[in-house]
Amino acid sequence: MYRERITAIEMEIREFHGQDSSGHDWQHIERVRSMALHLQKAEGGDPFIIEATALLHDLDDWKLGKEENEELHRTKKLLTRLQVESSLINQLCEIIKTISFKGAGEKSQCPNIEAEIVQDADRLDAIGAIGIARAFAFGGNRNRALYIPEQKANYHASFEEYKKDEGHTIKHFYEKLLLLKDRMNTPTAKKIAQERHAFMEVFLEQFFEEWKIKS
Numbered sequence: 001m002y003r004e005r006i007t008a009i010e011m012e013i014r015e016f017h018g019q020d021s022s023g024h025d026w027q028h029i030e031r032v033r034s035m036a037l038h039l040q041k042a043e044g045g046d047p048f049i050i051e052a053t054a055l056l057h058d059l060d061d062w063k064l065g066k067e068e069n070e071e072l073h074r075t076k077k078l079l080t081r082l083q084v085e086s087s088l089i090n091q092l093c094e095i096i097k098t099i100s101f102k103g104a105g106e107k108s109q110c111p112n113i114e115a116e117i118v119q120d121a122d123r124l125d126a127i128g129a130i131g132i133a134r135a136f137a138f139g140g141n142r143n144r145a146l147y148i149p150e151q152k153a154n155y156h157a158s159f160e161e162y163k164k165d166e167g168h169t170i171k172h173f174y175e176k177l178l179l180l181k182d183r184m185n186t187p188t189a190k191k192i193a194q195e196r197h198a199f200m201e202v203f204l205e206q207f208f209e210e211w212k213i214k215s
């Protein structure tokens with residue numbers, strides 16, 4: 001039952017994320033799943049809940065759909081079609097809702113260890129070398145500039161403010177990516193985040209150094 005359900009969810013998710021070019025492709029989902037299961041080995045939590053929510057976590061993400069999706073319509077529809085019990089659907093949705101980053105000033109409260117782990121795994125994929133690559137992929141997908149020196153970073157106090165910002169990609173490092181290491185939930189993720197964070201600092205230092213050279 002466990003494996004069959006995961007396989008069925010996986011097949012649908014592969015299809016959904018297949019064409020994405022904004023850093024939310026199937027490989028992102030697959031890395032989040034692997035990292036979440038890796039964290040589970042050290043931190044505990046229910047492996048089915050962790051694997052299922054890792055697979056489903058971006059299906060209704062606001063960045064990927066035009067329609068209002070805070071109610072997780074796609075996720076509920078998929079799980080209902082797979083005949084998952086409604087109490088389990090609610091449990092999975094409760095976790096998925098808390099995972100996404102909603103701006104520097106919006107502190108998300110994870111309801112359980114499963115949510116903490118999947119949020120950590122998702123956030124680890126937003127930092128380090130892969131995180132850098134994903135940020136510029138997202139920026140390109142949305143026609144955003146790499147860097148505009150005059151445009152300073154904002155501390156977004158609310159999700160609404162965060163959502164409507166369409167600034168350059170370097171700004172996003174200061175508004176989200178560099179904040180993540182101090183917002184990891186589990187000790188195992190905190191450790192992995194240190195190294196990835198340090199790499200982003202080196203990257204930014206080099207980026208600004210190269211930007212300065214005019215002739």
Ligand code: ADP
Nearest residue numbers: 023061099100101122126134135138139169172
């Ligand atoms: P979350 O749900 O926490 O936002 P996701 O898995 O949906 O996490 O992916 C978020 C990723 O999308 C970021 O880490 C980054 O790569 C990209 N992204 C989102 N907003 C921006 C932005 N304004 N500029 C550049 N990249 C962005």
Ligand code: NI
Nearest residue numbers: 028057058122
């Ligand atoms: Ni994600």
